[in-house]
Amino acid sequence: MRTFSLKSYLLLLIITVATLCLMFTSLWVLYQTDKQTQQQTQQALNSAAKQLHVQRIRVQTNFDRAENFPNLALWQEAENYSGLCLRFIGVEATVEQSVCRGGGMTESWPAWFELLYRKLFHPDKALEQPISHAGQYYGTLMALPSDDVALNNAWQDIRKLMGLAVLTTISLSVMLYFAIGYLLAPSRVIIHDLQKMKTNEFSSRMPDFFITEWQYMGQEINQLAADLQTNLAERKALALKLVGIQEQERKFLARELHDEFGQSLAGLSAVASLITQLAEKDYPLLASQGEKITEITTHMMDLLRGMLIRLRPSDFDELGLVDSLKVLITGWNTQNSGKTHYQLEVIGDFSDLNDTLPVNLFRMVQECLTNIAKHSRASKALVMLQRINVPAVGKWREHIVLNIEDDGIASDLTFIKRPGIGLLGLQERVEALGGMLQFNALSPSGLAIHIDIPLQNTREESSE
Ligand SMILES: Nc1ncnc2c1ncn2[C@@H]1O[C@H](COP(=O)(O)OP(=O)(O)OP(=O)(O)O)[C@@H](O)[C@H]1O
Ligand SMILES: [Mg+2]
Secondary structure, eight states, X not given: OOOOOHHHHHHHHHHHHHHHHHHHHHXXXXXHHHHHHHHHHHHHXXXXXXXXXXXXXXXXXXXXXXXXXXXXXXXXHHOOOOSEEEEEEETTSOEEEEEEESOOOOOOOOHHHHHHHHHHOOTTOOEEEEXXXXXXXXXXXXXXXXXXXXXXXXXXXXXXXXXHHHHHHHHHHHHHHHHHHHHTHHHHHHHHHHHXXXXXXXXXXXXXXXXXXXXXXXXXXXXXXXXXHHHHHHHHHHHHHHHHHHHHHHHXXXXXXXXXXXXXXHHHHHHHHHHHHHHHXXXXXXXXHXXXXXXXXXXXXXXXXXXXXXXXXXXXXXXXXXXXXXXXXXXHHHHTTTSSXXXXXXXXXXTTOOXXXXXHHHHHHHHHHHHIIIIIOOSEEEEEEEEEEEEETTEEEEEEEEEEEEOSSOOSSGGGGSOOHHHHHHXXXXXXXTOEEEXXXXXXXXXXXXXXXXXXXXXXXHHO
């Protein structure tokens, strides 16, 4: 959907409302101007008619001569109406006298304005009044307003109004533009904080805003961030605990298998060897069966050893992470009989890591290498473990970066959409340690897995 910024939307709204108001006010002003013109015409007509009455009385009372009637010049001299003509039409419908005041405008106005004004009003509408005295009709007096004067008056009024309105709208818009920008500034802070929250960063809090609505919103977002921060911390702690329990379980299983099953197999192997030895002379058939039992027992012991290594690398606790990884890599190189060449690179010291982190890192490498052996058909695989310092706000933060790359058949990352238990477990471990996991398809083919674990996080989490 197309969106507008609130600032432009409000400005557009103000300009539209101002234009509509201006249009209605203009119409109102034009209407008033027209009404005024008509009133003036009517007043002029009335006053001239009055004068003609007086003139008739003067003629009747012999104060004046009959041929002096009508005399509109008197009206022309006495009154100060402008843009108006008076016409006296006698009994025989002939114009007996016509006088004008004002008119002859030199100013001009736009053609559209004249067209509009003439459409809406009638600036040249004439008014008339019959003149009679003592029951006798003498003629009709007509008042003809000058349309030029009416148009000019209306145009002057509109020009003033438009100038004022445009000035008001522009200054109002400029003021509002800055005022709205200032008032909406908190929204940028809020959006910035919400974007941070999207990346699981819940530590920052909104400042206080002086506008109540923003203040409420800020408080609610702060509360939400605090709740999410607690939830995330709890989830991480739980995931870490689960991973820890899983490791404990595996350790226990490995010990039981080693101590119970391993010992029994060793016993069985010893008995089988004894049977073989004893039966070699007298019961050669039995001796060969004894040898078979020894073979099967040896095979089972090999399987058990492999299983024990997967459950808990035999001397992980004694060897530590780096040496255990070396053993793992050597194991894969021998198992694969050269099909894939596995290589390990370690940069930095890993001896002081707490006890959950090394075993988790080991498990992650173990799963990735198993996947390479199972799915990639790669000729080379590289495991790179680094401990690096990354600049954080005002300080350095230690990170463990694990890169595992192969040049196998992976050409895209579609498999991530339907991960198996292995990749899910990998993801869970990384999340539990507060880290980040990334898959990249290599060119021309192959897979690169990038794991980044901030060390401080892991320490905080595991110390809870
Ligand atoms: N290095 C790799 N090269 C090519 N494909 C891979 C690679 N690693 C994983 N995949 C693909 O990702 C899929 C999911 O891997 P995942 O480890 O989750 O499951 P899995 O190995 O099939 O079974 P398991 O749950 O026992 O590990 C694999 O089936 C495989 O198609
Ligand atoms: Mg797997």
